[in-house]
Amino acid sequence: MAARRTTPSWWPFEGISAKRRPRRRFPGRNAARCRLRSAAPPPRPNRRHNRAMGAPIRPHILRLRPYVQGKPSVISPGSDIVKLASNENPLGPSPRAVEAMARAAERAHQYPDGGGTLLREELSQRFDLPAGQILLGNGSDELLRMIGAVVLESPEDEVVCATPTFLVYEHTAHVVPATLKQAPLTDDFRHDLPAMAALIGPQTKIVFLANPHNPTGTVVTRGEFDRFLERIPATVWVVLDEAYFEFLRDNADSPTSLDYVRQGRPVVGLRTFSKAYGLAGARCGYGFFPRDLADAIERARQPFNVNALAQAGCLAALRDHEFLDRTLANNRSGMRRIEECVRRLGGQVSDSHANFVFADFGRPTADLVSALEAKSIYVRGGAGLGCPNAMRITVGTPEEVERFCAAIEDCAVLGGAR
Known part of the structure; x- marks a missing residue:
């Protein structure tokens, strides 16, 4: 008796299982493919450890899922590994930023400027907003957490965001702890703003909205965002996470947080x-805030939260327009090449306006991600992002992009995907 075929004829990846796995379903075709983060059972608290050392740790903290970085975190010089997992700038930092940080290192025995005066003044002039409404953080992650720290008070307070989305939003809510409400993305991997608005109630304090979105790179339009603001109370802070804003240069129809902050709306831009400036290791983010929220965060933040090397490097990077132009040009060409490769292999790509491609293959991609790792190509697997059928591929240098395309095509059955 012939063995029953378990791999569909259309599946292009040789030696990689396409077996369907049980999955929870949600409204919408792609919502079914991107499961809610809360679906996984939380780890059991180590109560013996709590009793053994000092005061008990709050139980809800031990139920948090730790952030999993796109691996490997450190690559040895001369390694042939291609890291396309963490949305870093493949061109590295601006040479001017490197020089500025080297000069600042000579004064590393001194404390940094606790107010980040020079960098904030530069940002103030660049964006025509008073320096008092611009805050710096140890990455924009710190600013996200500080917003939660000064706004959220109790488990009854609510935070609304999409799913899947950036994990720090979930952490910001759960550390308090507050109640997290999430709306699945639409079938084309975009924010479902009407569904998010429907989740907002009297206890809602914060809405987190990444634009461009992470992990899909999609954007909301200005009209969609304006209608969303009209539907929600003015007592809700809407945080526009614009980590990939620079890659939106050619999209005039997307909302800009600055416009709403200048108007005095309850909107924050981070x-x-x-990303575009290539200083992920320096850890520096900034935000545009209404005055009262900026004042509250200034009172609560650490006094020296952004180090001197980061401040010097970011100031130099901000002034290096030529480097930013090269970064954006490399990103445009690399994204086109990766999207073309994914489509040829039967994958679906989102309409990404960031520095990565979100590719959905319609089947779990864990084995495919492992096969790429065996070829020293590291991408972000979809399972950790809440989308087990997908992967997120950072745009690399032209050479890295070609290595990725060659590696993933090597996994394809000849004639089945071309």
């Missing part, structure tokens, strides 16, 4: 030097 940006970072980690």
Whole structure:
């Protein structure tokens, strides 16, 4: 008796299982593919450890899922590994930023400027907003957490965001702890703003909205965002996480947080030097805030939260327009090449406006991600992002992009995907 075939004829990846796995379903075709983060059972608290050392740790903290970095975290010089997992700038930092940080290192025995005066003044002039409404953080992650720290008070307070989305939003809510409400993305991997608005109630304090979105790179339009603001109470802070804002240069129809902050709306805009500016290791983000929220965070934040090397490097990077132009040009060409490769292998790509491609293959991709790792190509597997059928691929240098395309095509059955 012939063995029953378990791999569909259309599946292009040789030696990689396409077996369907049980999955929870939610409204919408793609919502079914991107499961809610809360679906996984939380780890059991180590109560014996709590009793053994000091005062008990709050139980809800031990139920948090730790952030899993796109691996490997450190690559040895001369390694042939291609890291396309963490949305870093493949061109590295601006040479001017490197020089500025080297000069600042000579004064590393001194405390940094606790107010980040020079960098904030530069940002103030660049964006035509008073320096008092611009805050710096140890990455924009710190600013996200500080917003939660000064706004959220109790488990009854609510935070609304999409799913899947950036894990720090979930952590910001759960550390308090507050109640987290999430709306699945639409079938084309975009924010479902009407569904998010429907989740907002009297106890809602914060809405987190990444634009461009992480992990899909999709954007909301200005009209969609304006209608969303009209539907929700003015007592809700809407945080526009614009970590990938620089890659939106050619999209005039997307909302800009600055416009709403200048108008005095309850909107916050967060940006970072980690992506387009290539300074992820320096850890510096910044945000545009209404005055009262900025004042509250200034009272609560650590006094020296952004180090001197980061401040010097970010100031130099902000002034290096040529480097930013090269970064954006490399990103455009690399994204087109990766999207073309994914489509040829039967994958679906989102309409990404960031520095990565979100590819959905319609089947779990864990084995495919492992096969790429065996070829020293590291991408972000979809399971950790809440989308087990997908992967997120950072745009690398032209050479890295070609290595990725060659590696993933090597996994394809000849004639079945071309």
